[in-house]
Amino acid sequence: MLTxxxxxxxxxxxxxxxxxxxxxxxxxxxFRDGSGYLAAGLESDAFLSTSLAYYHxxxxxxxxxxxxxxxGIQVPVLLAFKGEGNHAFRLDAGYQWGxxxxxxxxxxxxLDLFFMNHSAVLGTFRPVGAELNGxxxxxxxxxxxxxxCKWHHVLATxxxxxxxxxxxxxxxxxGGISGFVPMDGWFSNTASMIGYGVRYSSPVRGRMxxxxxxxxxxxxxxxxxxxxxxxxxxxxxxxxMKLFYRLQK
Amino acid sequence: MERLKVAISRMNSDLxxxxxxxxxxxxxxxxxxxxxNQNNDVQMKxxxxxxxxxxxxxxxFSCTKTDEPGxxxxxxxxxxxxxxxxxxxxxxxxxxxxxxxxxxSARPVLFIMHGSLSDMRAYLxxxxxxxxxxxxxxxxxxxGLSERVSKEELSFECMVQEISRVKSHFSPGRQIxxxxxxxxxxxxxxxxxxxxxxxxxxILMEPFGLKxxxxxxxxxxxxxxxxxxxxxxxxxxxxxxxxxxxxxxRMLATLRSGVRDYFCDCxxxxxxxxxxxxxxxxxxxxxxxxEKGRYRYDFTVGMGEFDGEVLLVGSECSPVGYAFQEEFHAxxxxxxxxxxxxxxxxxxITENYPSLINGLKEFLNAYKQxx
Numbered sequence: 245m246l247t248x249x250x251x252x253x254x255x256x257x258x259x260x261x262x263x264x265x266x267x268x269x270x271x272x273x274x275f276r277d278g279s280g281y282l283a284a285g286l287e288s289d290a291f292l293s294t295s296l297a298y299y300h301x302x303x304x305x306x307x308x309x310x311x312x313x314x315x316g317i318q319v320p321v322l323l324a325f326k327g328e329g330n331h332a333f334r335l336d337a338g339y340q341w342g343x344x345x346x347x348x349x350x351x352x353x354x355l356d357l358f359f360m361n362h363s364a365v366l367g368t369f370r371p372v373g374a375e376l377n378g379x380x381x382x383x384x385x386x387x388x389x390x391x392x393c394k395w396h397h398v399l400a401t402x403x404x405x406x407x408x409x410x411x412x413x414x415x416x417x418x419g420g421i422s423g424f425v426p427m428d429g430w431f432s433n434t435a436s437m438i439g440y441g442v443r444y445s446s447p448v449r450g451r452m453x454x455x456x457x458x459x460x461x462x463x464x465x466x467x468x469x470x471x472x473x474x475x476x477x478x479x480x481x482x483x484x485m486k487l488f489y490r491l492q493k
Numbered sequence: 494m495e496r497l498k499v500a501i502s503r504m505n506s507d508l509x510x511x512x513x514x515x516x517x518x519x520x521x522x523x524x525x526x527x528x529x530n531q532n533n534d535v536q537m538k539x540x541x542x543x544x545x546x547x548x549x550x551x552x553x554f555s556c557t558k559t560d561e562p563g564x565x566x567x568x569x570x571x572x573x574x575x576x577x578x579x580x581x582x583x584x585x586x587x588x589x590x591x592x593x594x595x596x597x598s599a600r601p602v603l604f605i606m607h608g609s610l611s612d613m614r615a616y617l618x619x620x621x622x623x624x625x626x627x628x629x630x631x632x633x634x635x636x637g638l639s640e641r642v643s644k645e646e647l648s649f650e651c652m653v654q655e656i657s658r659v660k661s662h663f664s665p666g667r668q669i670x671x672x673x674x675x676x677x678x679x680x681x682x683x684x685x686x687x688x689x690x691x692x693x694x695x696i697l698m699e700p701f702g703l704k705x706x707x708x709x710x711x712x713x714x715x716x717x718x719x720x721x722x723x724x725x726x727x728x729x730x731x732x733x734x735x736x737x738x739x740x741x742x743r744m745l746a747t748l749r750s751g752v753r754d755y756f757c758d759c760x761x762x763x764x765x766x767x768x769x770x771x772x773x774x775x776x777x778x779x780x781x782x783x784e785k786g787r788y789r790y791d792f793t794v795g796m797g798e799f800d801g802e803v804l805l806v807g808s809e810c811s812p813v814g815y816a817f818q819e820e821f822h823a824x825x826x827x828x829x830x831x832x833x834x835x836x837x838x839x840x841x842i843t844e845n846y847p848s849l850i851n852g853l854k855e856f857l858n859a860y861k862q863x864x
Contacts, residue, residue: 290727320727326720364724365749371731398731400556412768413567424563432556435733467734467773476743477725
């Protein structure tokens, strides 16, 4: 347990340090022309989520490096259609940078800050966190194939207990009152997970490009193994597909 | 004191929001300044950003910790000394368990053991049986308001040992009657095999298959298409079970998810009141019967040793209900009967209590003798 907490703190600081090169407005990905992109995505969160984001290409100082600022929203669509888990969404804003070395090796990095909102049977949750994503691989004539690793950490979550959740605190001491009440408020470091897998990016047609991430997710929990965790909704795999549309030449 | 604590917590929350907002704004301001490279006070801004980031981190660290007793889920007996508890020694560890006793101490003892993802709260109506028995209920180690324990202490051997220790405390030298529901019915079955002389009558409410082959006969019982399950999936991105508190809190949602298809109507689940579920205990037990994704276990060894009366209780709708108990379990015991509970799924106590209590009273010796 202690090791876990220590790891979380180390990773937090590591994220800050790794984010610093991004501040220097480096790099490049396969997207090196145009001024902005719209991206529509499908993700495996809650079985199926959709996202919409805008990426703004920041002019780089060199041809083989580029960086982008982006902001977007993700909505778990199946959950929305089911009519429960109302107002579930995630807002992202971040910075992405990448570079091409020796003409065929690509390195890509991305830092997102996110805010989520989710109402469920246990209450309403508003997490804020950071996601650090790195990829390395080969650039072919038009496409990119590589591996990625991402670290997702929720810095704090605001919890408002539901009536159902509060009910569990009642009638604990017969004829008496328990000294504990459910605490609404901010809880720190509520989640941490690492994803890793394969990334493929390629221009599709005209102004469009496709980015696919397929991989595994480890929830960094000593309490759940990969299969056991499925019972509480922690799937050990992830899929993310994004279609980019270049707004202008 | 509590009010002061809440006030400080709120203050920290507000401070955190303020610092986060400031920090994010400065982060982007800094990027712009750096990219433009037209401003001479970049270095000053950089220092300013570092300071705000440090303050932001201190804000995060001043938030409530998820494992703070009683913050996310009710505190356990080792954290709240006001709760009734006794210490028992199981697997070489002394642990506190939360318990309740009803009825005259001179009466025969009846143990009532809760199932998984539960505690004794839902079973409290059965204190009605205290008119003829001394009814003892407790939250098993790792469950409810009892102390949380390690994986090793949740082994099947330790669970049987726990029953033996509780019996030594409440009914030394006297036979007991015992009721177990779901997972506890399995532990009771093992207790009967290992301590056949200690039990007068046993009631097994919907144990799942006592042998792997019995379980193989069941179709999938998981329903992953429910909105409850999708909500739990979405929750995974911001609540990782790093400690017992988060795990138990998240498992509370499982009770309302309909993922386990044990009910007559999966869209309208029956109530199941709990204080705190034992998430780690369930995960440990379930992984204990699986080997490479397949069931590999046999709890029936020695079951024939028990020659007392056994009442198997099975509901109409549960996949491990009446038909399952009749087909697979009734023949395992020398003297077993099966009670069918109509219009009910696995949560028999809250779904059809009148049928259950009548059936129990017809079976239990203290009631028969009183007639």
